[in-house]
Amino acid sequence: LDRFGFGLETQTLGRFTSTTSAIKAQTENKTAKAAKESKTFQAIQEERREQAERSVLISCPSKINENTFLDDLSKHGTINKHFFYNSYGAYAVVEFSSRESIASLKESTNIPAVEHEAAVPFKSRLLSLKWPGSQSSNHPMPKFKVQSPLSINEISQLLSEKDSIDEQLQCLTEALELTEENVRLRFLVCSLLQDIAGAYFPECIIRPFGSTVNSFGKLGCDVDMILDLDGIYATSQKKGSGLSLEYQVKRGASERAVTQSILSVIGKCVDQFGPGCVGVQNILQARCPLVRFAHQPSGFQCDLTANNRVAMKSSELLFLYGQLDPRVRHLVFSVRCWARAHSITSSIPGAWITNFSLTVMVVFFLQQRNPPILPTLDRLKELAGPSDKCVIEGNDCTIVSDLSKITLQQNTDTLEKLLQEFFEFYGNFPFNKTSINIRKGKEQTKPETTALYIQNPFETTLNISKNVNATQLERFVALCRESAWLLQQKEILNQCPDSPWGFAALLLPSVTSGAGVKSRRKRKLEPASSRIKNLLDSLKIKGGETVAKKGNA
Ligand code: CTP
Ligand code: MG
Numbered sequence: 001l002d003r004f005g006f007g008l009e010t011q012t013l014g015r016f017t018s019t020t021s022a023i024k025a026q027t028e029n030k031t032a033k034a035a036k037e038s039k040t041f042q043a044i045q046e047e048r049r050e051q052a053e054r055s056v057l058i059s060c061p062s063k064i065n066e067n068t069f070l071d072d073l074s075k076h077g078t079i080n081k082h083f084f085y086n087s088y089g090a091y092a093v094v095e096f097s098s099r100e101s102i103a104s105l106k107e108s109t110n111i112p113a114v115e116h117e118a119a120v121p122f123k124s125r126l127l128s129l130k131w132p133g134s135q136s137s138n139h140p141m142p143k144f145k146v147q148s149p150l151s152i153n154e155i156s157q158l159l160s161e162k163d164s165i166d167e168q169l170q171c172l173t174e175a176l177e178l179t180e181e182n183v184r185l186r187f188l189v190c191s192l193l194q195d196i197a198g199a200y201f202p203e204c205i206i207r208p209f210g211s212t213v214n215s216f217g218k219l220g221c222d223v224d225m226i227l228d229l230d231g232i233y234a235t236s237q238k239k240g241s242g243l244s245l246e247y248q249v250k251r252g253a254s255e256r257a258v259t260q261s262i263l264s265v266i267g268k269c270v271d272q273f274g275p276g277c278v279g280v281q282n283i284l285q286a287r288c289p290l291v292r293f294a295h296q297p298s299g300f301q302c303d304l305t306a307n308n309r310v311a312m313k314s315s316e317l318l319f320l321y322g323q324l325d326p327r328v329r330h331l332v333f334s335v336r337c338w339a340r341a342h343s344i345t346s347s348i349p350g351a352w353i354t355n356f357s358l359t360v361m362v363v364f365f366l367q368q369r370n371p372p373i374l375p376t377l378d379r380l381k382e383l384a385g386p387s388d389k390c391v392i393e394g395n396d397c398t399i400v401s402d403l404s405k406i407t408l409q410q411n412t413d414t415l416e417k418l419l420q421e422f423f424e425f426y427g428n429f430p431f432n433k434t435s436i437n438i439r440k441g442k443e444q445t446k447p448e449t450t451a452l453y454i455q456n457p458f459e460t461t462l463n464i465s466k467n468v469n470a471t472q473l474e475r476f477v478a479l480c481r482e483s484a485w486l487l488q489q490k491e492i493l494n495q496c497p498d499s500p501w502g503f504a505a506l507l508l509p510s511v512t513s514g515a516g517v518k519s520r521r522k523r524k525l526e527p528a529s530s531r532i533k534n535l536l537d538s539l540k541i542k543g544g545e546t547v548a549k550k551g552n553a
Contacts, residue, residue: 008105008127040401040402041316042316045207048184048187049190049205049207051184051187052191053191054099054102055094055095055096056126056127057092057188057192057297058126058128059129060090060131061090061131062086062141063141064092064142065139066084066139066140066142069092076096076104076105077097077098078096079094079095079097080096081094081095083184084142084145085146085181085185086144086147087147088296090144092129093184106125124274125192126276126297145181145182146219147181147182148219148299149218149219149220152507155172155175155176155337156500156507158175159500159502160500160501160504165414165415165502165503166414166415168503169331169333169415169416169419169503170330172334172503173330173334176337177329177333178218185298185300186212186298187208189223190223191206193206193274193302194206196266196269196274197227197266201229201262203229203232204227205228206227206228207225208223208224208226209224209308209311210311210356213319214316214318214322214359215319215329216318218333218337222302224305226304226306227262229306230309255307259289263282263306266304266306267291270304274293276295276297277294277295279294280292280293281293288305288308289305290303290305291303310395313458314456314458317380317458320399320403321374324375325373325374327413328363331415331419331422334415334419334503335361335422337507338479338506339353339358341507342475342479342509342510344479345358350467351469353452353468354465357465360438360454360464361426361454364437364438364441365426366418369413369418371409372409372411372441373408373418377438377440377457378439380399383405384398385401385402385405387401388401396458416487420484422480423481424484426477427480428481431452431473431477433446434453435454436453436454438455448463450463451472451473453465486505486506492505492506
């Protein structure tokens with residue numbers, strides 16, 4: 001035990017309790033967003049990263065006395081923020097106001113004595129709290145923050161209580177989006193990983209990208225990470241006086257080969273030394289080599305890549321689009337949720353449309369409104385200042401970082417109208433000859449015969465949806481048409497608190513997709529959906545004509 005009444009132990013590999021207790025507190029606190037709105041993407045990332053470096057993750061008993069816990073920890077310095085959550089046991093994230101506190105805390109933390117096993121003595125910021133035996137249980141339990149998403153059934157119920165489709169879509173975003181705490185936890189996990197990679201490359205930074213930072217992340221989505229080694233090259237460019245020295249280095253056949261070799265070593269360290277990191281897989285032959293693993297204490301699935309700066313820029317671009325108009329995020333969350341409910345997207349890699357592709361499709365659709373809701377990527381480049389200039393591996397990735405330079409046109413379409421038009425737009429899109437291009441904000445002739453062609457925003461010779469096959473695209477189109485048709489039916493728009501209506505009705509299993517009957521049974525939604533079923537049955541009989549007519553238009 002340390003001098004403060006309870007004992008902290010460094011968590012070492014292979015020592016986890018698997019007590020599952022799913023305590024669900026109400027989602028709350030989407031704070032700090034408004035305050036951050038005027039900051040650039042980079043400034044937000046830096047602030048989060050710096051917060052994470054002053055934070056620790058502590059496994060603790062679920063009946064913890066919060067006050068005693070905080071009192072004891074405060075002896076190491078001021079605590080800025082803390083919260084508790086459950087993931088195979090209770091955990092606390094504690095952010096100190098200064099890094100010295102972490103050093104002080106680590107000094108009073110022990111490597112555990114492990115019976116029948118041996119510990120890898122790696123001192124990370126993932127700790128275990130040993131509570132002294134006789135703690136009174138009269139104190140209130142701490143509030144545990146929810147880190148997992150709602151199920152489709154829970155979402156459906158929540159939406160059915162709303163008064164309009166617009167309210168439903170807004171509520172959906174609030175229910176699904178990453179919470180302040182979840183984002184902090186994501187940055188903390190990156191920071192913990194950085195401590196491992198930092199043993200080899202002290203100047204490295206592990207940064208989250210993708211849906212963790214692009215403002216379209218949903219609770220439960222993976223954490224995409226980049227091992228950023230740019231800091232190392234920066235130090236070597238400083239000019240010294242007189243003699244010029246160089247590091248002797250090993251060489252690889254190509255940049256890709258060097259990336260693979262670095263990732264394979266870091267992957268091995270994560271596997272063998274990383275407390276809480278399990279199921280490590282090196283996927284080094286992929287177009288973008290990566291190490292995949294699960295971080296058990298946070299419950300996150302992590303994908304660590306390296307040398308992937310363009311992907312970080314795409315995350316910034318999507319973030320920027322998400323900030324320009326609140327309808328962007330509402331529409332993206334709705335379309336992603338709808339696609340997941342109908343198995344258009346999947347957590348397993350394959351020929352499915354990905355969330356990234358869907359987001360770009362929503363952006364493209366919003367660029368096509370009259371007047372446009374979103375500017376083209378070329379316009380964002382024109383507005384960029386000198387400090388925004390960015391070229392990565394020959395690709396011009398320049399975009400404006402100051403949002404206040406962007407003027408938007410007046411478009412007052414409701415979310416309901418936009419959702420309806422989204423389904424009509426893609427239900428009738430000439431996918432066979434046309435590609436989606438958000439740089440120009442215009443349809444372009446498809447350069448190759450893949451089913452779905454969405455130009456990569458920055459690596460313009462690449463197609464982000466190359467993986468999608470004709471069957472998956474046809475399912476997407478059929479579901480768009482069905483949903484467009486359903487939204488035109490009065491029955492769907494009639495509010496009904498006991499039965500899925502409006503957007504919730506669009507989440508019901510489809511009649512046109514093959515998996516419809518099976519999943520309908522699985523989700524147990526029949527009793528509430530008989531009127532929808534009648535509608536869908538009538539679509540089955542008559543809808544073919546409607547769809548065919550529209551399709552030819
Ligand atoms: N990416 C890309 N080209 C692709 C796939 C992905 O450039 N063909 C980049 C995008 O920046 C994307 C990021 O890699 O945001 C992460 O990919 P992924 O995890 O598939 O998408 P997310 O946007 O993170 O969405 P999800 O919530 O499904 O994880
Ligand atoms: Mg992701």
